[in-house]
Every structure is written in structure tokens, then in C-alpha cells.
Amino acid sequence: MVSTREALADSGLLRTELFYGGQWREGSTGERSAVIDPATGEEIAQVAVATAEDVEAAIDAAGEAFTTWSKVPAPERSRILRRWYELVVAHADELAEILTWEQGKPLAEARGEVLYGAGFIEWFAEEAKRLYGEVIPTNNPNRRMMTTRSAVGVTAAITPWNFPSAMILRKASPALAAGCTMIIKPASETPLSAFALVALAEQAGIPAGVLSVVNGKGSVIGGIFTSHDLIRTISFTGSTEVGRTLMEQSAGTIKRLALELGGNAPLIVFDDADIETAVKGTMDSKFRNAGQTCVCANRIFVQAGIHDAFVAALAREVAKLRVGDGRDPETTQGPLISQSALEKVESHVADATAKGGTIVNGGARSDLGGTFYSPTVIVGATPEMRVASEETFGPIAPVFKFTTEEEAIELANDTEFGLAGYFFSRDIGRVTRVAEALEVGVVGVNTGLISYEGAPFGGVKQSGIGREGSMHGIEEYTELKYICIEGVL
Numbered sequence: 001m002v003s004t005r006e007a008l009a010d011s012g013l014l015r016t017e018l019f020y021g022g023q024w025r026e027g028s029t030g031e032r033s034a035v036i037d038p039a040t041g042e043e044i045a046q047v048a049v050a051t052a053e054d055v056e057a058a059i060d061a062a063g064e065a066f067t068t069w070s071k072v073p074a075p076e077r078s079r080i081l082r083r084w085y086e087l088v089v090a091h092a093d094e095l096a097e098i099l100t101w102e103q104g105k106p107l108a109e110a111r112g113e114v115l116y117g118a119g120f121i122e123w124f125a126e127e128a129k130r131l132y133g134e135v136i137p138t139n140n141p142n143r144r145m146m147t148t149r150s151a152v153g154v155t156a157a158i159t160p161w162n163f164p165s166a167m168i169l170r171k172a173s174p175a176l177a178a179g180c181t182m183i184i185k186p187a188s189e190t191p192l193s194a195f196a197l198v199a200l201a202e203q204a205g206i207p208a209g210v211l212s213v214v215n216g217k218g219s220v221i222g223g224i225f226t227s228h229d230l231i232r233t234i235s236f237t238g239s240t241e242v243g244r245t246l247m248e249q250s251a252g253t254i255k256r257l258a259l260e261l262g263g264n265a266p267l268i269v270f271d272d273a274d275i276e277t278a279v280k281g282t283m284d285s286k287f288r289n290a291g292q293t294c295v296c297a298n299r300i301f302v303q304a305g306i307h308d309a310f311v312a313a314l315a316r317e318v319a320k321l322r323v324g325d326g327r328d329p330e331t332t333q334g335p336l337i338s339q340s341a342l343e344k345v346e347s348h349v350a351d352a353t354a355k356g357g358t359i360v361n362g363g364a365r366s367d368l369g370g371t372f373y374s375p376t377v378i379v380g381a382t383p384e385m386r387v388a389s390e391e392t393f394g395p396i397a398p399v400f401k402f403t404t405e406e407e408a409i410e411l412a413n414d415t416e417f418g419l420a421g422y423f424f425s426r427d428i429g430r431v432t433r434v435a436e437a438l439e440v441g442v443v444g445v446n447t448g449l450i451s452y453e454g455a456p457f458g459g460v461k462q463s464g465i466g467r468e469g470s471m472h473g474i475e476e477y478t479e480l481k482y483i484c485i486e487g488v489l
Helices: 004-008 052-069 074-090 092-103 107-130 166-178 191-204 218-227 240-253 275-286 307-319 339-354 405-413 428-437 473-477
Strands: 018-020 023-025 032-036 043-048 134-136 143-151 154-158 181-185 211-213 231-237 256-260 265-269 297-303 358-361 376-379 396-402 420-424 442-445 478-486
Touching: 004 092, 018 052, 018 191, 043 092, 043 191, 052 154, 052 181, 052 211, 052 218, 074 092, 074 107, 074 166, 074 191, 092 107, 092 191, 107 166, 107 473, 154 166, 154 218, 166 181, 166 191, 166 231, 166 473, 181 218, 191 211, 218 231, 218 240, 231 240, 231 473, 240 256, 265 275, 265 405, 275 297, 275 307, 275 420, 297 307, 297 405, 307 358, 307 376, 307 396, 339 358, 339 376, 339 396, 396 405, 405 428, 428 442, 473 478
Parallel strands: 154 181, 154 231, 181 211, 231 256, 265 297, 265 420, 297 396, 376 396, 420 442
Antiparallel strands: 018 023, 018 211, 032 043, 134 143, 143 478, 358 376
């Protein structure tokens, strides 16, 4: 294989500096941190680390840029975003190479993520022109009432390593479309994708200060984001624990928060489901990105009458997965992101087997070594196991057996989380009942793939607040103003 560095040498997208105020910069102390290829364990880059001084400067630049960007007419903002979208699509292959290099997922998945993320730029480029107000029927002949929507101001995004391109674009696109400026803090494991996307934004003509990226320690950058008066909205995707901290830290400045937090997604297979459809949906949901997604099926509930047939069919499909370096076109599952992630998966499997679970597939580290783990199916799962209450974030499919519809709903909702849920059934009455009963923000019925830029995404309970995507996603970055005019007559 041609090395990733050689393939990207002429693209101009392999950047390692901070970007704010329209300039690429070293951090103020010159400190750098390593980016590691999870497939090989090798260092692939040294990237600039932002200090508090750098973050403050980026916020100041964003504040200055907001005064002009917010006044750019919506059609012009839309045209600039459209150019950004076209550049991302044109460079999808290079962006996918960078993504796989630093995150590990197979190239086909990486390219799919890039194009999925690009869809948000395209969608919100159009929504920029549709931030409508309303005229309110008057209660007084001498009065007129109306509402308008305006940009909130400077915003910040804190994004995760599992989808380092899509999560940035899902946040930055609506913010810029609304007329806000944004500062991105990418995950320290995967900053190269963020730098590459911002490089393309610069090429697209997004003005200086409107979009910035500062890499560094979460405790330093997050603390400044939450306390700084200029930051009006913070969008965060990550753990519930960190989400709680951001809420606490933001209380002093009463910020708007959009939080997409942890998940413990149930996937229910009823007796009347089509087994082939249910297995495909389970594979799509559970094993994409090696199970490292917040919406992946964490608990698989299968009704007794179909349980054995479903497990046998699932085991056959799981056995077809090929673990390897994401740059190998035959790879369908890449490595886990880190040693700690691998150890968590191992601990969940050990706990499940100690409490009576039986391994059908996998159950051990891959022979490839490193952080590769064999895709695993466990039967005989019970609510006492850690896989029932903790988000595994790995390629482990624990199967629980249930008897009645009521039991399945009770088990599915027995969690503090409520991001996504899935179920498979051909009974239209059951489809309606269960979709309404699941305590989640997103429901997949007879499918394991639910994401689309035109649909609202977000959770309930301790899986977060706010929605991303769709016509609702831009609302997180706008203020609704009511105007009352007296003296018309």
C-alpha cells in the first residue's frame, strides 16, 4: 500500500497547526502532541497544542468576525457554505484517508462519514435562507406583533473521536448558516480531520475568524468555553459525565447547551420480525465503526420464539467480518481507538461470561494484536451484567431473551440513557405501540441505520438535550425575538 502521508503530500489538507483569526499558527508555547495510528500504534503527526492564551485569542477573533458575518445576507452565507460543501465532496477521498489514518475505521466507512457530514453543509446552506419569523395576530387594532430569529453570537463545539468529520460538520454548518461564528475543539486523538475541514472552509471563502480550530487539553479549553462571556452556545458530543460538568461550569454565564451524550441503545427483535431484515439491521447498528458509536445497539433483546434462529443467523454474519487495517479494502472492522477502550471491552466480556453468558463468536483479542478485538456475540445475557447498564463502545453483541412485548419495553427503558432504540416487527399495531413506548429520542423500525441530515437527532433523559440536523438543528444557534409595535393607527 502507498503510505497515507505520500498519498496526502500534495493535497494541502494535512495540516498540524491551530487555525484562528484567518491564520495557521503554532500554539503560544510551541507545545505539540502526538497523533497515533490505532491500527499500527505508530505516531503519524505532531500537532500544535493551544494554551489558554490561544483560546482567548481565538474567541476574540470570533467575536470580531461575528459583527460582520452575522450581517452577511443569508443568500451570500448560503453560497459560501455551498462552496465549502462542494470542496468537501471533491476531496472526500483525501479526507477519508486522513480519517482512517487517525481513527482506524475502514476506508469505505470513512468516506461514507465524510459524505454524510457534507450533507449537513448542503442542508444548512439552504436553511440559511429559511430562518423565518412570524406575524402574530394582534390583540389591539393599534398594535402589530411579530417575531424574528437572529444569530446567538460566538459558539463553540467540542467533538468526539469516533466521528471526527461528521460531528464537526453537523455542528458548524447550522452555526455558520445562522450567522454565528464557531470555535471547534476536536478530540485530541483525531485533530487532523478537523484541520483538513477548516482548510477547505478557508478555501471556500469563509471569512477570517468565522471558523476556528484549537486543539489541546479538554480541561483547559472547555473551562474557557464555559466561563467566557462571549461564548453563547456550546455544542458537545461525548460522555454524559463530561456533559454534566459542562452544564455545571456553564451555569455562571447561563449558556445555551446542545448536548449529545451517552447511549445504551436497545434493539428488540419480536417473533413476527423478518429474521434476515433483523440480522442486517443488527449488523448495521452494532458493528459499524467497531461498535464505537453512541447509537449502536448495546443491548439486543430477542423474543423467545425466534431467539435461536436469530442467534444462529447473526453468528453467521458476524463470522464474515474481517478485522484489519482500515486501509485494506477487504477490512470490514478496524481497531479500537485505544488500549483503554480495548480493556473496557475485555472487562465487559469477562463480566458477562462470569455471570453465565456464553460466547458464540469471538470473545478475545484478535491475533493481529494491538487494539484489534474479534467481533463477539454473547447469549444468555442478563440485567445483572455490566453490558446491560454500561455503554460498551466495542464490537460486543449481548443477546437477552424475553417473552412478552411488555417485558421487552420494560427492559429497554430500564436505563438512565435515552438516545436511540431499534426494533423489528411486521405487526403494524406493535410498531405503533412500541415506537411510542420507547423512551428515546430516535427510533429505528426495521432498520439499524437512522441518520440523515434532514431528520432531527438527539436524546432524552441523560442522553442529552437539543437536536441536531433538520429544520430544528439551526434553532440551537438562534435567538427568538418578539417585537411589539404600538401606534399603527
